[in-house]
Amino acid sequence: MYSHLSDKEIQAVKLIRNFILHNGRTPSVRELMKGMNYKSPRSASVIFNILEEKAILKKKSDGGFLIVDFDIPEEFGTRAQTVKVPLLGNVACGIPIFADENIEAEISISIEMIKKGYRYFLLRAEGDSMDKAGINNGDLLLIRQQQDAENGDRILALIDDEATVKEYNKSNGMVILKPKSNNKIHQPIILRSDFKIQGIVENVIKI
Missing domain, CATH: 1.10.10.10 (Winged helix-like DNA-binding domain superfamily/Winged helix DNA-binding domain)
Structure with a gap:
């Protein structure tokens, strides 16, 4: 190309x-x-x-x-089998995460990292609220889009039109979104049904 x-x-x-x-x-x-x-x-x-x-x-x-094509091969030849995954830019409050105007690039990801039947997208991690879970500021997060989760999953949640990545835990009719951080300023968020799960963090890509 x-x-x-x-x-x-x-x-x-x-x-x-x-x-x-x-x-x-x-x-x-x-x-x-x-x-x-x-x-x-x-x-x-x-x-x-x-x-x-x-x-x-x-x-x-x-x-x-x-x-349109994020990868630039050093030599023009055959490639591993890949699919294109949108990298979403910073999302302002109230703007849908999946709006076309938020797409900054389409990055080729190995099909071995993708589960069939799911839609994927990439987001850039901000802050240090999940550093103990291996997610650092600036990392790219490969997220599988879905609306449910299991305890212990690292999820992308939409709360009051703001997106956040936390560990999902559900118990006694409550959902606790836990930070995993060395910075004690980050505290758990306790919810019932006043939030939406946007996806599950499947991979953390260091850049």
Whole structure:
């Protein structure tokens, strides 16, 4: 797919890819300009347009860009069998997690990590409320979308339109969402039915 790109265009795609991984959004024209050491924002804007014309980037409804194929192989040849999983950017309160405008990229994930019949997505972990469970700030979380959970599952819950990752525990008609953290500021959240389970954290990807 990338054999038709110039070295500069591949460099730009790599820069955009890494920026999305670490910042949860595509770079602005000026941020791409700086990363590419251009002297004019027009040069960066031209790169964006070229990558869109070549179907590497796709413009979203909010004006940002989605990377159509996130992987850039070092050699253009055969690949392991993969499926594309959307990486969702930061979600503002009240905006549905699965809205198209939240998709920042589509990342190829090995089919060995995916269970058939489920929808998956990736989110970036924020904060340290689950560091004792192996989830650190900036990690990518591979989440299997479903609305039920078992005790001990690490779940993505939607509470008052805010998403949070916690350990799920249900007992005596109550649900306790437990943090797993060395930081004592994080406390359990006790609920009944006033929340929604959005999915289960299946894998933590360190970047």
